[in-house]
Amino acid sequence: MNRTRTVALVGWGAIGRVVGTALAAGEVPGAELAAVVDNRPLGDAAPAPQLTMDQAIDACDLIVEAAGQGVVRGWGETILASGTDLLVASTGALTDEDLAKRLLTTGPGRVYFTGGAVGGLDLLQAVRAMGPLGEITLTTTKLPSTLEQPWMDEDLLGELRAATGPVEVMRGTAREVPVKFPKSTNVAASVALAVGDLDAVRVSVVADPAAVHTSHVIEANGPQGSYRFEVRHQPDAANPATSQVVPYAVLRSLAALCGRSGQIL
CATH class of the missing domain: 3.30.360.10 (Dihydrodipicolinate Reductase; domain 2)
Incomplete structure (x- = not known):
């Protein structure tokens, strides 16, 4: 049986709120929302403790980035070098080929990418x-x-x-x-x-x-x-720069990582 993944969600915006709410409701079997990381004080808005990134890395075995390319650039290698896995939503950061190569070769943590708003x-x-x-x-x-x-x-x-x-x-x-x-x-x-x-x-x-x-x-x-x-x-009502489907693509990727049966991979 697959172990439960302890998840830290980085970003409590249009994507993060949907992903975090679903995780907290147990909608992704095998995944538990253990922390939320955001540069704003969230108070009771988040359904899990708000931690710093360093604290989240120590507490969790999977970090989900839903906060923008800067997080991938600034923290990606640190997360992976700690042994924590990283799921990237902001794939635009990987246009920096040096960064992409470092993320793909840094470990023991593993890096994954979600397809987001596009198929095929x-x-x-x-x-x-x-x-x-x-x-x-x-x-x-x-x-x-x-x-x-x-x-x-x-x-x-x-x-x-x-x-x-x-x-x-x-x-x-x-x-x-x-x-x-x-x-x-x-x-x-x-x-x-x-x-x-x-x-x-x-x-x-x-x-x-x-x-x-x-x-x-x-x-x-x-x-x-x-x-x-x-x-x-449909554009996201809270953030029209992103599409409504993106957080659900992140959740699908999480389900695949956590071993939900019946996935199209």
Whole structure:
């Protein structure tokens, strides 16, 4: 019988609240929420003790990151070196190839990644095992307000705010785009992880004031075949930069890690 995993959840935001509430309610067999880590005092809002990261590492055997790329960069290696496992939601941090290599080789803890708001990654990994794909593109479309960034100049911000139809905000590789949109383009990094090449994935970020749904369209072609995946998600009401489905993808990954039977892996 699998042992119960003691889980620390990092981040009590739009993703963390859903994940933490489900864990506390026992909805993931084999997982127990033992701690919440957040840089704000949560008081009675969290259903588990609020600990520092150091305390959580000592108390738990699995850390779930739901707080952004900075946590992965700042704490990933420390968590893994302690022997604690790490489940990463903010895969955009892995566009730093040096960091990715260190996380994949640091132990004895193990690092895992959740697919988040996109599907088809398992198939892309299987196709990649047959050989490199020739062309991979990702088009992400979101509401303009969710794509505004501090680095944007007034001209670009004005174009976004005045848009009456779709506007391409940035085009680049999966190495370049997540750095510019750290809260909105983890999908680009996830696709690149699946195909094993940050530079092979061409990404287009589109702002559309009529975007009722957040959409991601992945297209891949090569000698193995042609593949197209399209998803359209409801944005999270509390944080429209992320999709409602993301915390449930994290919970599914947790269930797989904790040995729930009947999983599609």
